[in-house]
Amino acid sequence: MMKRTHAATTLVSLAVASTLILSGCTPSAGGNAGSTTAPVSQADIDKAMQTPTTLTFWTWVPDIQQEVDLFEAKYPAIKVEVVNVGTGTVQYPKLRTALKAGKGAPDVAQIEYQYIPSFRQTNSLVNLQPYGGDELKSKYVEWVWNQVADDKGVWSVPQDSGPLGNLYRSDIYSAAGLSQAPATWADFASDAQTIKDKTGSYISNLPGNDPGQIVGLFWQAGAKPFSYDGDKTVGIDLDSAATQKVVKFWQDLIDKDLVSTDADFNDAWYQGFSSDKYASWQTAAWGPVFLQGTAANTSGKWTAAKIPQWNAGDDVSGNWGGSSDAVITGTKNPIAAAEFSKFLNGDAESTLTFANKQFLFPTTTDTLTSSDFTGQASEFYGGQKVNELFAGVSDTVSTDFQWLPFMDYVYSSFNDTLGTAIADKADMSSALTAWQDAVVAYAKQQGFTVK
Amino acid sequence: MSAAPPLRRTPPSRASSASARRSTIRRPQLFAAWALIVPFLIVFAAMFLVPLGYAGYLSTFTSQLVGGEVFSGLANYSRALQDPSFWAGLGRVAMFLFVQVPIMLVIALFIALALDTGRVKGGKFVRLAIFVPYAVPGVVATLMWGYLYGTDSGLIAQLFRAVGLDAPTLLSPQNILGSTMNIVSWEFIGYNMIVLYAALRSVPTEMYEAAEIDGAGAWRTAWSIKIPAIRPAIMLTIIFSVIGSFQLFNEPNLLYSIAPNAIGSDFSPNLYAYNVAFKNQDINYAAAIAFLLGFLIMIISYVVQLATARKERLS
Structure with a gap:
């Protein structure tokens, strides 16, 4: 089994590598699906965020376009296509099917906290540590942070919670x-x-x-x-x-x-x-x-x-209850996807809009203590x-x-x-x-x- | 999305039949037949045989979340045969087969015969009214019945309370099978009635005249002439209903949201296979359950057909 996974990983990396070579891209724009690598530099991030890119985002949050608009206003080169394939337990089987098929999976997907381990187990979530994941820790309530991260990685960005x-x-x-x-x-x-x-x-x-x-x-x-x-x-x-x-x-x-x-x-x-x-x-x-x-x-x-x-x-x-937005393995734009998830659930205006317009209970300490919310x-x-x-x-x-x-x-x-x-x-x-x-x-x- | 309008496309069959005509003139019918049947065969193979074969292939593997897929032969089948959930579901559909199917078909036959006598006032309206439930999508029907069954605010419960009786708990685990049978009967009585009624209309009326001359009443005519005359149609409705009961899925799946604990995850074998595939993430085992169910349906359909064939030979 180990051998087979190894072979599969090699194949995937070979495929990714050859695509990159053939298309003349620099490796920093894609690749490293899942595995931990060196932190991405600010220059890489800036470059990725200025490269015209389309991200697919699976979510069931109603009217989420208003937060997506905030992101697109800040990064005009990035387009986000919001797709609602169903709520929670309806979405997961579809996500698993797409992951198994090897195509059709989104770049970013909404995942409830209790389902994060099941997607981790199948190596379907990109570890956000190289994408500045660890720096997020101080922004979020401790128990919420522990739902998305452990000593092995940062697997998702918290969106809402339900104490x-x-x-x-x-x-x-x-x-x-x-x-x-x-x-x-x-x-x-x-x-x-x-x-x-x-x-x-x-x-x-x-x-x-x-x-x-x-x-x-x-x-x-x-x-x-x-x-x-x-x-x-x-x-x-x-x-x-x-x-x-x-x-x-x-x-x-x-x-x-x-x-x-x-x-x-x-x-x-x-x-x-x-x-x-x-x-x-x-x-x-x-x-x-x-x-x-x-x-x-x-x-x-x-x-x-x-x-x-x-x-x-x-x-x-x-x-x-409560959910998070994870970057899905296989994305060709992990930097943009990670930045998107971080912005959506970390930006002050975006999180406050979630809290006051869509009534998602906040996870960032800033919003939880903001008088606009409380x-x-x-x-x-x-x-x-x-x-x-x-x-x-x-x-x-x-x-x-x-x-x-x-x-x-x-x-x-x-x-x-x-x-x-x-x-x-x-x-x-x-x-x-x-x-x-x-x-x-x-x-x-x-x-x-x-x- | 950017496809040309279908009218402008040349149907592939025309080209192939043209070339066929040139090569062999002797048996043009044969090629015409092939040309007509090939599109169907292609779709049949691609949409039915290939998935079926693939499901069969999948069912011979065992997949684990840890450890991946390994070939396991018939292990999934023997696991299914020892699985109490599978048998519980089969037991329920067997109840469906032996309780719901006879009730439904007897009612359908009775209505068809009644309409056929021409004595029912507003026969056309009655026919339509009974058939309409079949035109209602099963999803809508189940949701509608779900509301009627509701323990607190359902119409049936309200009616019982209005006359001072205890409201029945139609969605409780004890009654849910009966409630489901009722929904399925409501949906399919009209369909079966139309099939039987159409068959009755094609019986030559001379036979009725002869019966009348012999002094047979309406009941006697129905029993001795009409029912034997439409036996093939009755057999058809039986076979369809047998298959339908084994494939029970929509109704329990929808009732699940209203009465989750009464339905559970293994109400019918199909629902169980679905839950095994998509909730337990065990597609291989689900494929085995589905295959096993398919075999059972084949065997039972065959037995039903054999039994009738013998009866026909005897009579």
Whole structure:
């Protein structure tokens, strides 16, 4: 296998080299796909950014043209073709197919944090270290940076994130005689009973189809279910004391019929918000604006709060969602592609536009502390400065959470194990064990060494 | 995009048939036949045989994320035969075959016979109304039914509540198979009805007159004359439905977004193969599952045809 990869690499480099020779290009304009090389000099960058180039960019961010326009205004020689091939899990199979076919892959692609290892594993991401990747570190929130970089390289540039908070209906809470959001999960459980008794609403809903949310809750509880060394070794610890604690907590509420288990992001669920079925949603920083569009008739009745804590006095959160823009191996213009990704997610105007126009929760410390962002008062939340609250939460996310290089499988097997147990109100604890076993079996079958 | 308008292009068949006529005058029909069939054969080979062969080739390899591809012979097939997910999916489509297909075809046949008697008022309208669901794309149909089935705000649940009953949970794991059967029946009753109705219209009316003279009533005529007369059409609808049930994919795939946990990743063998290929990234194993399913469909279609052929010989 090693031999074969080696042969393939040689072939590719030969092909690249001969193309370069034949077309009379200087090697600095292309080549070095994936492998680490010497840093690119400023002269090389200047040259590349003045050479007429067209970049293809796969993304599903709506109206991203406005940020792309900012880039094109700064670098008139570079044209960026924005292509939306589908959201997240729709895009990845297409990207993999294009990569396997050896053509049709974009220069830059949007990739969610949890899928970065899977594209790293197939050597599909260009290490940005030679392109000034390391210098970016200080610009981004620490936990976010750790999602895209490790000691072996910088694999992508963070675009947005989703630290967890708690959005709750202050009107339902006060109808139940509760004056504030639960500070701890124990408070949450007792509030759940009060709210159900006094108002008939569920305090919350735990979907059986959304591994992202429950993994975010695991993250907040201090669990480290996944690890990956970037090569062949993975760690799978889905069935741990921390995850069992989370699962048992929700099991209790579900068994007492204090939490519903509807599938999320579909019509019935949207209506649950506008019809007072759910009194709160433990969601990510992108949640507040999303909810605004979903339950417009409840405007002014919501309040944003921090996520309840496992230990009183703590202040820790997890993350749910967020994505980055990676340079894809095989690009003929790695410099321009890297500069584009860095500009899009690093330039002050571009990141602020993302935050205020597309409501992508920022990842740069500059934007997170910018008063243009945090100062926005939201009518839907009764005039609360929701961004300010979530900007504070971002600093409390545990910094060393990792993913497996096959999250597609991890998430689809969630639906068949723990997710089904949630939806059927069955035994979640043993389902968690079944999930662990399924993921371990898959990892071994795929040839990984499981720690 | 810059292609010339198709009218101006010379069809390749004309050139080849012209040269064929010059070389052999003896059997021009044969060459005309070839000329007509070759375009089809080319497309058939390129779009069907080659991909099929490639899938067969892929299914004999095992690929791992770490370790790459190695030739593994029939290992994927034996893995599929021991895979509970594959069998669970097959079990569900077998239920489809033995429950949904008979119900659907009996209803279609009944409507076709009723329309054929000419006693149904507004027969043309009824025919169209029953056929229309087939014209609705399966995607739209499934989404529409998904809304009707909704537990909180679905129309069916609302109707139950309006008369003071507990709303049925049509999207729960226990009921989802029945709910899917209902969607598929709704979609295909009209199609099967039209096939059967068309066959009924081509039965010579003299036979009915003769039956009437012999004193046969409408039921007797239907049972003893009409149904035997359209047996080939009935067989056709059965074969199509058998194949259709084994290939169940669209409906569960779309219901997945509404009832993810009830559908799961292995509701039908096709859906399972799809998930194995694109979520588990195991294209080789998916190819093996698809091939195995193809074999099963072939065997079952053959058995169905054999059974009817024997029946026809006997009668």
